Amino acid sequence: MTIFRHELRRGRAAFLIWTASIAGLLVLCVCLYPEMKSEMGAVGDMFASMGSFTAAFGMDRLNMGTLTGFYAVECGNILGLGGAFFAALTGVSALAKEERDRTAEFLLTHPVSRTRVAAEKLAAALVQITAMDLVILALSALAMGLIGEDIPWREVLLLHGAYYLLQLELVCVCFGLSAFLVRGGAGTGMGLAAMLYFLNLAANMSERAKFLKYLTPFAYCEGADVAAGGRLDAGLVMLGMLAACAGAAAAFIRYHTKDIH
Amino acid sequence: MDAICTEGLTKRYGRARGIEGVSLAVARGDVFGFIGPNGAGKSTTIRALLGLVRPSAGRGLIFGLDIGKDRERILARVGYLPAEAAFWPGMRVREVLRLSADLRRRRCGKAAEALCERLRLDPSRRVEELSFGDRKKAAIVCAMQHEPELLILDEPTGGLDPLMQREFFAILRERNQAGATVFLSSHILSEVQHNCSRAAIIREGRIIASGSVKELSRTGAKRVSVRGAMDCGALSGVRDLHTSPGSMDFLYGGSMKSLLRAAAAGDIRDITITEPDLEEVFLHYYGEGGGGA
Numbered sequence: 001m002t003i004f005r006h007e008l009r010r011g012r013a014a015f016l017i018w019t020a021s022i023a024g025l026l027v028l029c030v031c032l033y034p035e036m037k038s039e040m041g042a043v044g045d046m047f048a049s050m051g052s053f054t055a056a057f058g059m060d061r062l063n064m065g066t067l068t069g070f071y072a073v074e075c076g077n078i079l080g081l082g083g084a085f086f087a088a089l090t091g092v093s094a095l096a097k098e099e100r101d102r103t104a105e106f107l108l109t110h111p112v113s114r115t116r117v118a119a120e121k122l123a124a125a126l127v128q129i130t131a132m133d134l135v136i137l138a139l140s141a142l143a144m145g146l147i148g149e150d151i152p153w154r155e156v157l158l159l160h161g162a163y164y165l166l167q168l169e170l171v172c173v174c175f176g177l178s179a180f181l182v183r184g185g186a187g188t189g190m191g192l193a194a195m196l197y198f199l200n201l202a203a204n205m206s207e208r209a210k211f212l213k214y215l216t217p218f219a220y221c222e223g224a225d226v227a228a229g230g231r232l233d234a235g236l237v238m239l240g241m242l243a244a245c246a247g248a249a250a251a252f253i254r255y256h257t258k259d260i261h
Numbered sequence: 262m263d264a265i266c267t268e269g270l271t272k273r274y275g276r277a278r279g280i281e282g283v284s285l286a287v288a289r290g291d292v293f294g295f296i297g298p299n300g301a302g303k304s305t306t307i308r309a310l311l312g313l314v315r316p317s318a319g320r321g322l323i324f325g326l327d328i329g330k331d332r333e334r335i336l337a338r339v340g341y342l343p344a345e346a347a348f349w350p351g352m353r354v355r356e357v358l359r360l361s362a363d364l365r366r367r368r369c370g371k372a373a374e375a376l377c378e379r380l381r382l383d384p385s386r387r388v389e390e391l392s393f394g395d396r397k398k399a400a401i402v403c404a405m406q407h408e409p410e411l412l413i414l415d416e417p418t419g420g421l422d423p424l425m426q427r428e429f430f431a432i433l434r435e436r437n438q439a440g441a442t443v444f445l446s447s448h449i450l451s452e453v454q455h456n457c458s459r460a461a462i463i464r465e466g467r468i469i470a471s472g473s474v475k476e477l478s479r480t481g482a483k484r485v486s487v488r489g490a491m492d493c494g495a496l497s498g499v500r501d502l503h504t505s506p507g508s509m510d511f512l513y514g515g516s517m518k519s520l521l522r523a524a525a526a527g528d529i530r531d532i533t534i535t536e537p538d539l540e541e542v543f544l545h546y547y548g549e550g551g552g553g554a
Contacts, residue, residue, distance in 0.1 A: 108311075110365060261308075
């Protein structure tokens, strides 16, 4: 548990900043909803008539005039992208950062197995993601209550659940990458998260790019599908969780035999 | 059973040089010097011993335990001082020391305090504020606070001022007298000569000589200083020749008879013939272009 505690302490500042930023933006958006709703007639038409841009964000299938529709789009952009960045950063820096800063030498010349080091680091990353999502969900629900709206619990929980799964997938995949990198890798992690996000936008925009759905976890977080269908695409989620397991397994296997310089 | 024993330990890094066929035997209770210029493979050997890198060939045992399979059991009995210690910024020295102790599941508060006091290290300071020397001191305390049976020290005195170096070696001697084995890697020969009983010399990844420090210093070569002049041209085995008006100075590894004959033929007022120190031997016999022991 020593490394686990140490990791949480090291990651505290980043955790607080990301959680506060994402929760703050989300709460701000929810507070803007009443105003949006009153002007929705005109704005809704505008949002619905921007062609492929509308499709990219799923606004052709969602009614921006309802809290569910509004939240699904806003949530997708703020929690989706913000959470993905934080998850990717946390995962990718877990092992690689120690090597860049040469602190890996300190850790690994103590009588602790590498499997244990990796396991405690992964556990710390997962705990941070979970805590972040719980805080964000609580604050967001609180904000919806404060603006006097009925909270669409089912949709909200499904959306947040989907983004939680996306973050789990990214943490694990980036953790796997982390074991192969030697120099920090923050750029790699952020780049991967951004790329997956844009893959999903592309998949939404064009029929020919539909297959990209299978490559990006943002596909099973699609606000329009989740809010309209009332459930997650089990196949895509399974695919994502398989990728997560593969990432984590690759990390353990690689780290076990990696040369530390 | 030896404290450290390696047979043909090899580590290759693609094109870059690692180590090749390193065989070492360090007996328990020894203070063993590991000498070589920078980049010769000292740190790579140590990294292989500690399980940080996997050897490409050969094997190594520490206290009879395999360096590949019994890593944790070995590390529990070893204290390691890296050449350049790195810690997590934002931590205080005290927190680093406690983290190290926690990772070993030990309580070392008293020992850490005593070491900090002797090395004049303030444990309440933040690690990013420490000078290179103070970071070294923190690393020394990390390596020693759990009183390990084997100390592996990589360039231990870099950054320490002469007074601190003396204190450090005093602590090392105490630990050695209490039974600890010391493996000291250094490119500073006088350090090895003064503190170690046995040593190995590594160059370009290979061990080129090993034995007692006395033995290694004895290459048969002598340092010859002459006041006056003599003709060295006909002598074979002259190295490191310095001449100035009225005196000459050189390392001599040839026949004593020829030297004396040449001296007798010259115009000499004084001559001293002494054992060279390890530093000279290293530079001229093991160093660049040297011919080996």
